[in-house]
Amino acid sequence: MPTHPALQVDKLHVTLSSQTLLQDVSFTVQPGTLLWLTGANGAGKSTLLRALVGLLPHKGNVLVSGVSPTTLTGRKCCVFVPDEPALYDDLTLREHAQFTARAYQDEQAESRTIDFLQRFRLTHHLDEFPTLHSKGMRQKLSLSLALGLSAPLLLLDEPFNGLDAEAQQVLRLALINRAEHGGAVVLSAHQAEIGEALTQHASRARVAVLREGTFVERGLPL
Template sequence: MITSDLERHKIPLAQSVLELKGITGGYSLRRPVLHNISLSVYAGELVGLIGLNGAGKSTAIKHILGLMVPHQGEIRVAGVRLEDNRDLYRSSTAYVPEQPTLFPNLTVREHLQWTAIAYAIEREKFEHKVAELAQIFRMTEVLNALPSTLSKGMKQKVMLMNALLVSPPLLIIDEPFLGLDPLAIRGLLAALDEVRAQGSAILLSSHILPSLERKADRLVVLHRGQMIAQGTPAEVIALAGCSPAEATLDDAFEALVLNAEGGASRE
């Protein structure tokens, strides 16, 4: 079982770890990308963020990470705003980007050691979790390998292992299934279940809807920077006018987007 490193961030289950209230933002004040977005992610919960390319998912993540400043609204992580306590805000979050970025001269193990130092993870706990994560992702034999010898899927696994090593209050993952083989996907989902059981909240952006349909507690659907649906997978399917017993999340997503575009064309 993956042990948690939440001792410094005691967040009870059912308490909001991530809170967005009325977020409007983007790269230009004249043409915001996000329009009045409000959402919460609770301890132990996995929320799926879905939408077409350009829907605003990456922009929303950048605002949460503090890489962009909202034009309007408020963002809190672990109960604090970035401007109130930058250290607590940033140490409460781990982020796995879609494109893996590794140091060329560090081995897989050295990447994990670097993360352990940054988050003050004890040596014994580090060794235990590294062995565990390496087994889950079938990376034991390449712990001493350099990134240049790894496939893209393996590089993605390194990024995921670093995030899961920390087990922060909030874990943000962007398209984690791309480049992973079926066994790695199964291992990742099992690892995320373990992390959630320890109290971490997960915001996961993905186009692979079947996995989210099975695993997400709730979904947030963005289209052209606006939230067009949110709720459990069954609720989102029903909101799309589909039958939860017969339709898939893919069916519901298509219907929601077509309805949103049709409504926009009539205005």
């Protein structure tokens, strides 16, 4: 059984160009929890997710499974999917699956990623390069790579953007299943109907609202 929270944030503060973007954000996410981040545009959702994985300078403490997310061990414990797919233009979809499995030293990740690519109906594109594909198809690849990994924490920034209705359903079920089997999921989604569908069907669901850089939680207590 895990001995540490999947994610522990204490007094996170982000300031860029003398502007405070996040102020004293503190919360904990236990294994098996799905946390939906919502809020108006510019409230700080993307800023928070990027700060959690060390992509933005910040003050305060962030621990993933008890270690810093910027260490080698911490990086293996969490997977971040940004709002814009970050892919290698010179690798095919199949090669992305192989590379990610090796990078994370996760032997089963390649086959799990291929399985998700099939669920997203990309089977016939496995040997193509992502530069040939639409944004929605690239998003499906990015999500398949993340879902194929067995990391304890999954962080996703607006993952439903650009997905067709069938793909949204695949992703919803995958995220709920991930949480039900002990993984922790933190995602931002501005679509109320999607967030509500997730939190209604995940047994340990929480909702947090970001307002002008502050964190206000509804639902289960911290």
